[in-house]
Amino acid sequence: MIKLDHxxxxxxxxxxxxxxxxxxxxxxxxxxxxxxxxxxxxxxxLKLLLKELDPTSGKVKVADYDYSKLKRRNIPKxxxxxxxxxxxxxxxxxxxxxxxxxxAQRVIETPGRYIRRQVPAMLTLxxxxxxxxxxxxxxxxxxxxxxxxxxxxxxKPEILLADEPTGNLDPKNSWEIMRLLEDVNKKGTTVVVVxxxxxxxNMMRKRVITLKKGEIISDEAKGGYIDED
Amino acid sequence: xxxxxxxxxxxxxLKNIRRNLLFSLASIGTIVSCLFLFGVFYCVIVNFxxxxxxxxxxxxxxxxFDEGIEDSNINLIGEQIRMREExxxxxxxxxxxxWERYAKERYEDDYEAAMASFAxxxxxxxxxxxxxxxxxLSAQSEFIRFLKGLHGVRKVSTSEITADGIVALNSVVSYAxxxxxxxxxxxxxxxxxxxxxxxxxxxxxxxxxxxxxxxTNFFVRAPFIVEGVxxxxxxxxxxxxxxxxxxxxxxxYIIGRYAVVSKLFAFVPIGDIxxxxxxxxxxxxxxxxxxxxxxxxxxxxxx
Numbered sequence: 001m002i003k004l005d006h007x008x009x010x011x012x013x014x015x016x017x018x019x020x021x022x023x024x025x026x027x028x029x030x031x032x033x034x035x036x037x038x039x040x041x042x043x044x045x046l047k048l049l050l051k052e053l054d055p056t057s058g059k060v061k062v063a064d065y066d067y068s069k070l071k072r073r074n075i076p077k078x079x080x081x082x083x084x085x086x087x088x089x090x091x092x093x094x095x096x097x098x099x100x101x102x103x104a105q106r107v108i109e110t111p112g113r114y115i116r117r118q119v120p121a122m123l124t125l126x127x128x129x130x131x132x133x134x135x136x137x138x139x140x141x142x143x144x145x146x147x148x149x150x151x152x153x154x155x156k157p158e159i160l161l162a163d164e165p166t167g168n169l170d171p172k173n174s175w176e177i178m179r180l181l182e183d184v185n186k187k188g189t190t191v192v193v194v195x196x197x198x199x200x201x202n203m204m205r206k207r208v209i210t211l212k213k214g215e216i217i218s219d220e221a222k223g224g225y226i227d228e229d
Numbered sequence: 230x231x232x233x234x235x236x237x238x239x240x241x242x243l244k245n246i247r248r249n250l251l252f253s254l255a256s257i258g259t260i261v262s263c264l265f266l267f268g269v270f271y272c273v274i275v276n277f278x279x280x281x282x283x284x285x286x287x288x289x290x291x292x293x294f295d296e297g298i299e300d301s302n303i304n305l306i307g308e309q310i311r312m313r314e315e316x317x318x319x320x321x322x323x324x325x326x327x328w329e330r331y332a333k334e335r336y337e338d339d340y341e342a343a344m345a346s347f348a349x350x351x352x353x354x355x356x357x358x359x360x361x362x363x364x365x366l367s368a369q370s371e372f373i374r375f376l377k378g379l380h381g382v383r384k385v386s387t388s389e390i391t392a393d394g395i396v397a398l399n400s401v402v403s404y405a406x407x408x409x410x411x412x413x414x415x416x417x418x419x420x421x422x423x424x425x426x427x428x429x430x431x432x433x434x435x436x437x438x439x440x441x442x443x444x445t446n447f448f449v450r451a452p453f454i455v456e457g458v459x460x461x462x463x464x465x466x467x468x469x470x471x472x473x474x475x476x477x478x479x480x481x482y483i484i485g486r487y488a489v490v491s492k493l494f495a496f497v498p499i500g501d502i503x504x505x506x507x508x509x510x511x512x513x514x515x516x517x518x519x520x521x522x523x524x525x526x527x528x529x530x531x532x
Contacts, residue, residue, distance in 0.1 A: 050441060073446070080443035092435055107444040109234045155442070 002026040002049065002159065002192070007058035009044055018044040020214040026192065031185045033201050034194045035225055036211035042194045046163055050082065051075055063158050080108055083152030087164035089144045091136040097123065097147050098132040104151045122150040126180060142173030149180055159190040166197050174200060198225040234448065242455025245428045252424040253460055259420045260464025260517060263413035264510050268472035270406040271506055275497050281399055288366060292359045292376055293384040302381045303357070309379060310359060315368040320360045328353045414517065421460060421521025425453050429529045436530065450526040457522025458515055465514025469507060473499065
């Protein structure tokens with residue numbers, strides 16, 4: 001579950017609010033798009049969910065953790081319930097596909113015998129079983145994003161956060177990634193996709209939260225992409 | 230942390246050193262020079278102190294008594310001297326012993342003849358004395374004041390100038406070397422910190438991802454702390470080896486070349502020096518690595 005309760009955010013030195021009194025709730029198992037032009041506050045919101053930033057006022061609750069009461073040393077605990085995918089993939093360039101996915105498990109100290117079992121299974125799921133020895137630079141953008149997705153999913157997160165996951169991909173690869181996200185969602189993971197890909201948002205008919213200048217201007221159950229003008 | 234995580238941190242730490250080889254070598258280099266100097270100073274100081282304490286044993290204070298003093302009064306003075314804490318040894322030299330010693334020095338081989346010619350008439354009959362050595366030369370002046378105040382004491386003879394010189398030289402050498410070593414230690418911490426900062430910068434992306442995935446602070450920091458400790462450890466072992474061979478060869482060279490030195494002065498055996506130098510150097514090296522890496526990771530790796 002994700003809940004933002006009257007959340008406002010102001011960056012130090014800035015005069016305007018990056019987020020202004022934002023309220024919404026995302027239930028377990030939902031698939032939600034967060035859309036808006038650049039500067040609308042999408043990325044700030046994602047940073048709040050990951051507790052990279054703290055709100056100026058209001059409350060953020062993710063996976064039963066109230067961030068305002070969360071102790072520093074417990075931050076890793078929350079993050080282990082979240083999987084994240086980025087627009088620019090953020091893979092480790094000096095490691096193979098296998099190592100990139102295994103890295104996510106090593107970091108949270110998963111025993112080696114689980115790593116050896118779960119990493120190949122995850123690579124099969126995203127369709128990259130035969131490329132486990134490749135390095136990121138040897139892969140296409142779509143393949144790299146699938147590695148990033150495998151890395152985000154291998155720790156079985158409750159919530160998957162995707163920041164412009166199709167931003168660097170052509171339409172064919174974009175759809176492949178969206179199909180994978182939908183599969184993951186069907187298996188019970190909550191999926192939150194931040195995007196400005198109009199075509200995808202309009203085709204998938206999921207819940208859409210639209211942000212404009214830090215405020216929610218629309219929140220529809222089977223919404224479409226609202227043009228700025 | 231799990232055991233496999235410790236191994237992972239150690240592997241990553243060693244990898245950091247290899248990736249940043251040039252800077253790692255620079256850090257190791259400073260620690261080596263720092264601990265090398267420390268080792269050399271330590272060898273010099275230990276030998277110097279041994280020499281000083283040998284000398285301290287030869288710097289004696291002689292106490293002479295009033296003419297015609299009773300033996301019981303001499304015993305009383307002896308008791309009072311022995312009760313003082315700063316006193317190391319007290320020897321009673323009777324007038325006859327004093328005369329024999331003087332004759333030996335003055336007439337060398339003919340001393341028996343000389344003594345025979347004075348038979349029954351000791352020219353030094355008023356020169357019975359206590360010869361005293363002190364534990365610590367710096368207490369000498371105070372102690373002499375005490376002796377002069379004792380009833381029945383005629384004269385106290387000392388070599389105070391020598392004693393003051395030794396005490397002063399001893400502390401100048403100690404303070405100067407401590408100063409130089411402290412400066413070198415600070416330079417080492419600074420360089421280790423720089424090396425680790427570079428390691429962190431190079432791995433910024435990886436660290437960012439680790440944190441978002443939910444790595445604990447300790448897990449993120451551990452490889453860098455391993456890096457610092459390994460740099461410190463290597464930096465402490467090398468100078469130990471160098472100092473060991475240097476000391477051995479220099480001592481052999483001096484004794485071989487200037488045989489007279491070995492009569493005046495005994496070098497401290499290398500084993501005695503290294504019993505202290507190995508643990509202290511290793512502790513300083515590892516300590517520098519720990520301090521350098523902990524302050525750096527604290528500064529740069531806030532979650």
